[in-house]
Amino acid sequence: MNTAELLVQCLENEGVQYVFGLPGEENLHVLEALKHSSIQFITTRHEQGAAFMADVYGRLTGKAGVCLSTLGPGATNLMTGVADANLDGAPLVAITGQVGTDRMHIESHQYLDLVAMFAPVTKWNKQIVRPSITPELVRKAFKRAQSEKPGAVHIDLPENIAAMPAEGYPLRKDNIEKTFASFASIRAAAAAISQAVNPIILVGNGAIRDQASDAVTQFASQMNIPVVNTFMGKGVIPYTHSLALWSVGLQQRDFITCGFDSTDLVIAIGYDLIEFSPKKWNPDGRIPIIHVGVTPAEIDSSYIPNVEVVGNISDSLFEILKFADRDGKPNPHAISLRTNIRADYEEYANDDGFPIKPQKLIYDLRQVMGPEDIVISDVGAHKMWIARHYHCHSPNTCIISNGFAAMGIAIPGAVAAKLVHPNRKVIAATGDGGFMMNCQELETALRVGTPFVTLIFNDGGYGLVEWKQENYFGKGRSSFVHFGNPDFVKFAESMGLKGYRVESVTDFVPILKEALAQDVPAVIDCPVDYRENARFSRKAVELNCTV
Secondary structure (H helix, E strand, O other), X not given: OEHHHHHHHHHHHOOOOEEEEOOOHHHHHHHHHXXXXXXXXXXXXXXHHHHHHHHHHHHHHOOOEEEEEOOHHHHHHHHHHHHHHHHHOOOXXXXXXXXXXXXXXXXXXXXXXXXXXXXXXXOEEEEOOOHHHHHHHHHHHHHHHHOOOOOEEEEEEEHHHXXXXXXXXXXXXXXXXXXXXXXXXXXXXXXXXXXXXXXEEEEOHHHHHOOOHHHHHHHHXXXXXXXXXXXXXXXXXXXXXXXXXXEOOOOOOOHHHHHHHHOOEEEEEOOOHHHOOHHHHXXXXXXXXXXXXXXXXXXXXXXXXXXXXXXXXXXXXXXXXXXXXXXXXXXXXXXXXHHHHHHHHHOOOOOOOOOEOHHHHHHHHHHHXXXXXXXXXXXXXXXXXXXXXXXXXXXXXXXXOOOOOOOOOHHHHHHHHHHHOOOOOEEEEEEHHHHXXXXXXXXXXXXXXXXXXXXXXXXXXXHHHHHHXXXXXXXXXXXXXXXXXXXXXXXXXXXXXXXXXXXXXXXXXXXXXXXXXXXXXXXXXXXXXXXXXXXXXXXXXXXXXXX
């Protein structure tokens, strides 16, 4: 047995099903070992695609996704997806090939110090410097990647070490025990909640990671407290629930901002500051906060909790329920906002404009997708509209990257989603800009048998940047954001996929249903009317929070 074979045995021991990556000279021994293992190696068309697949796999399963590259340019291509997983709290293990240790001390072809390079975008990383440390290093890598807050780790394997004879065996996986909040913090939180007149719950992705959806819903229902979710906390409470105030996170004022204006207590559950800066909803630091999470609160001048309840989220909420006493009705101001929010959402249900308004497109998408089906959103103007208008019944049914927020995640992410949930419908929702960044992975999708639909919000430019430019400089003062596109239908057909073009508002739903029924990936080119961006910004300025 050589080191590469021992490494792969350790990956099998960790329950790894897939390794996403590209072959290269310096990872030959790892690839050979994978060929004889139970692990499926999925050859991608770009290392960034491999990292995004591992990223979304980790976010959906809670188990570390694994990606592999060679050294040099292969490793640098991997970095964007690795950084995305790290800031989004998705467990990921990246493995890179490397030159032999016998030529690291001299100027050498394609050599970079990858341990130094990956340090800023990972929780932990190390190089395998001798065969015998492989089991310890792999076990530590997975434990660190999957421990709260999850993130990315990196293992660097020099080619001469990979080929060396190795002895050893995978280490037994230890159970990560739940931690429980102190009795004092539970009582303090319960007292504050009992005394609050207009509390509001802000829930984030940590509640999804800790599988606390049912507990949050029960807690909100019994306490009669309205719930707002971050972009990454969608579905923690069903959007149909009478206390659900849907998503917060836009950089501009929205109806939900009014809920924070009137609150006298924010109960932040599984909330991570990276999801939506507290300076947006608590700029003066005046709002009292209760922090409920698996880890202590991050430091921020606008987020200084009065009480920190640190431990298993479900247990913490159920314990608070034993001591909190709230007979009052929910904040009437916040609940009245639900009427406004729903009216704004329903306003576009019958809109017949073309190109299609993003609100209408997303409204119709929600009608077609089932409660457990999955939308993977890329980054761009469409992401803002999906965050605001695509609402979820269940956790992890709308995946939005809002930590690193890297363009190009949707298509490779959809490959991973379909591998994890082959019986669910999956949509990769992307702008034309994001589509062109990783569209090559549609060939991967076809080859590995993951049929999903890529929905392109086509506006011929970088719409989100244009939106921000015009907000800052004034209408018509955008620059460097427009480009041309290929014929997306012909592009899809040239790859053996199904291609569709939406040419009227009534086309969309039947085309979407037909595309979802295909046994190969499909691409829908849909013109979108982003004049709605400026209209929304005007409404945000004029928003009056008085009831």
